[in-house]
Amino acid sequence: MLASILATLYCYLMKPTRKKHVYLVDFACYKPHNPACMCTKEHFLKLIKSTGKFRDESLDFLRKILERSGIGEKTYIPECIMKFPKYISLDEAKGETESVMIGAIDELMLKTKVKKEEIGIIVTNCSLFNSIPSLSSMIVNHYKLSHNVLTYNLSGMGCSAGLISIELARQLLQVHPNSYALVISTENINSGSYFGNNRSMLVSNCLFRVGGAAILLSNRISDSLRSKYYLKHIVRTHKGSQDNCYNSILQKEDDNGDTGVALSKDIMSSAGEALNANISTLAKNVLPLIEQLKFLTNLVARNLFKKKVIKAYAPNFMLAFEHFCIHTGGKAVQDQMQKVLKLSDWHMEPSRMTLYRYGNTSSSSVWYELAYCEAKGRVKKGHRIWQIAFGSGFKCNSAVWYALQTIDPVKEKNPWTDEIHEFPVNVTNH
Numbered sequence: 001m002l003a004s005i006l007a008t009l010y011c012y013l014m015k016p017t018r019k020k021h022v023y024l025v026d027f028a029c030y031k032p033h034n035p036a037c038m039c040t041k042e043h044f045l046k047l048i049k050s051t052g053k054f055r056d057e058s059l060d061f062l063r064k065i066l067e068r069s070g071i072g073e074k075t076y077i078p079e080c081i082m083k084f085p086k087y088i089s090l091d092e093a094k095g096e097t098e099s100v101m102i103g104a105i106d107e108l109m110l111k112t113k114v115k116k117e118e119i120g121i122i123v124t125n126c127s128l129f130n131s132i133p134s135l136s137s138m139i140v141n142h143y144k145l146s147h148n149v150l151t152y153n154l155s156g157m158g159c160s161a162g163l164i165s166i167e168l169a170r171q172l173l174q175v176h177p178n179s180y181a182l183v184i185s186t187e188n189i190n191s192g193s194y195f196g197n198n199r200s201m202l203v204s205n206c207l208f209r210v211g212g213a214a215i216l217l218s219n220r221i222s223d224s225l226r227s228k229y230y231l232k233h234i235v236r237t238h239k240g241s242q243d244n245c246y247n248s249i250l251q252k253e254d255d256n257g258d259t260g261v262a263l264s265k266d267i268m269s270s271a272g273e274a275l276n277a278n279i280s281t282l283a284k285n286v287l288p289l290i291e292q293l294k295f296l297t298n299l300v301a302r303n304l305f306k307k308k309v310i311k312a313y314a315p316n317f318m319l320a321f322e323h324f325c326i327h328t329g330g331k332a333v334q335d336q337m338q339k340v341l342k343l344s345d346w347h348m349e350p351s352r353m354t355l356y357r358y359g360n361t362s363s364s365s366v367w368y369e370l371a372y373c374e375a376k377g378r379v380k381k382g383h384r385i386w387q388i389a390f391g392s393g394f395k396c397n398s399a400v401w402y403a404l405q406t407i408d409p410v411k412e413k414n415p416w417t418d419e420i421h422e423f424p425v426n427v428t429n430h
Contacts, residue, residue: 020177020219022170023227024401027215028108029368030100030186031415032076037210039082040073041066047081048205051195058197065206070331070352070427075359076210078189093129093190100186100212101135102142108214111413114180116143121181123169125154125161125363127392128251128261129188139184150176158249158391159327161185162363163399166215167234173219180220186212187362194260201252201260207330211361211368228407229385233285233400237278240393245270249392267394268336271329274396275340278388279315282398286320286384317341317386321400323378324348325369327389328355331427337388353423358415363389366399368415372423375416377409 032038039047045066049059080092101124109116122145124135131138136151152168154161162185169181189208194201218227239245248270251261283295298313317324324347326337334355338348350369354361358368366387373379383403390396409420416423 020174021221021224022173022231023218023220023223023404024229024231025114025180025216025218025223025227026108026111027213027228027367027370028104028111029364029371029415030104030107030210030212032103032210034079036082037076037079038074039077041071044077053195055197058199058202061199062202062206065203068331069206070334070355071207071209071359072356072425072427074357078210080190081193088190088193090131093188094131096190096210097126097129097131097135097186097188098138098142100210101139101184101214104184104186104212104214105139105143105182107413108182108216112216114216116145118180119145119149119182120176120179121150121152121169121172122184123152123154123165123172123181124184124186125157125165126186126188127156127158127161127362129191130155135184139182156251156392158393158395159187159329159360159362159365160389160391160393160395160397162213162366163234163387163389163397164236164395165363166217166231166399167236167397169217170231170234173217176219178220179218181217183215183217184212185215185363185367187364192261194258196254196256196258196260198254198258198260198262200262200264201254201258203263204261207360209359209361211358211364213364213367215367224404227404229401229403231399232384232402233282233398235278235282235285235398237274237281237396238393239270239274239277239395242270242273245273245394248394268332270394271333271336271390271396272340274390274394275337275388276312278396278398279317282400283315286386286400287315287317288319291315291319314340314342318343318347320384321386322380322383323350323370323373323385325366325373325385325387326351328358328360328365328369329390330360331355333390349424352427353425356425356427357423363391365389371414372416372420374407374412375409375414375420376423377407379403379407381406 134153350372
């Protein structure tokens, strides 16, 4: 009898604890209030030319990239870059990042009514700019947060780092009960500016624009009643063990010593490999059984026979998700994603409109896309949202959210609110 009781007690104590739900209370995306930061493509090219650092062939190349980029005429660049090249400095970079982060956090606090004293975890991510003290410390100092707040700062992880930050916050919320986690995703345009003539390093000058997002996560059961979403799945894929993937996005110096981010010719194939691995893992968690069987049968057949003989089966992810937030890596990336996932123009609209209106805001882009869906009144209770992002390493990361309520666009305040009636627009010629 005693042995039986002890065995039962042991099994109870040693059994895996049920994972806590992680709720997304709300989020906010930064939108500059200074109209001087809005920059047309033509004005951007004039600024680039005014530096005197770029050859004519480089300027022609930049113009062609911009024409095919999918970016519109109202994206934002830092005020200091409007004064090229005199004001590119550490202080300006710090000021740019601080204004984006604080702007997004202030709006989020206003929306959620959460007090700063309640925040127990902070996770920031920014690839190119890493100050001392860190960005998370910058937030602690600005808001005078508690001495025991847990802070984490991710760097160098590319455009997919935002979802890595969400995953880190999720894991922390599993072991810190009754807590709020504040996640901030941004990128620094000042630090990413390239002043050389290497074509592989010029592309990033064209695509990236000012942006950032602040997300409030909670594991409090009481927040389930007011939160917008809860996190169902996170899938992370890292192909860094392969040299071609690792080197496909690389910060380096060119032959003249100018620092920039180089994009190799392997970037699309690296993205394809990472995407295939990511959706292979995600599929079994989200697809209906019949789609899983089709996908598995095809996978086995391709492994048994020559892959060139049997075409890869693309699962119908529109059976698993109502909304898709695909990273705004550029028009070519969007076109390829639409083709591979067989998505409709309606499903691609949030990604294309975000690229057009805000440019590539790096890790925060998937949040501008979700904000677009909300502003359009598309998100209903029970809907499933797939955020997917690519980044250096090479990485492909996915987050799946479940809508806990129908989002009323009339009550929403986000970067699209005042102009959502202008979208969608035709981006064929952009």
